[in-house]
Amino acid sequence: MLEIRFAEDGTVYLAGRFDASQSDLAKARLGELEKSTRLDFSGLEYISSAGIGVLLATYKRLLDGGHQLTMVGMTPRIRNVFQYAGLDKVFRIE
Numbered sequence: 001m002l003e004i005r006f007a008e009d010g011t012v013y014l015a016g017r018f019d020a021s022q023s024d025l026a027k028a029r030l031g032e033l034e035k036s037t038r039l040d041f042s043g044l045e046y047i048s049s050a051g052i053g054v055l056l057a058t059y060k061r062l063l064d065g066g067h068q069l070t071m072v073g074m075t076p077r078i079r080n081v082f083q084y085a086g087l088d089k090v091f092r093i094e
Contacts, residue, residue, distance in 0.1 A: 015043030018051035042073030
């Protein structure tokens with residue numbers, strides 16, 4: 001199960017498992033973003049290609065609007081997924 005929490009400072013916290021079964025929820029929640037945003041992955045245990053697809057769509061939508069999507073707090077396991085897929089060159093990861 002995926003938990004998406006919006007903090008007062010504008011950071012969005014992701015926790016749990018981000019897979020195909022959670023993609024509709026994630027599309028709806030991340031679709032609310034209208035400005036540059038930090039996604040905190042520190043509570044994320046797993047991400048599938050479906051989850052990455054949702055993030056790519058969100059990134060593109062924000063970028064087209066002149067905003068950024070910055071990813072922080074990735075565990076080594078999650079960061080490896082992004083590196084192996086070459087997405088560390090697409091996304092801004094801190």
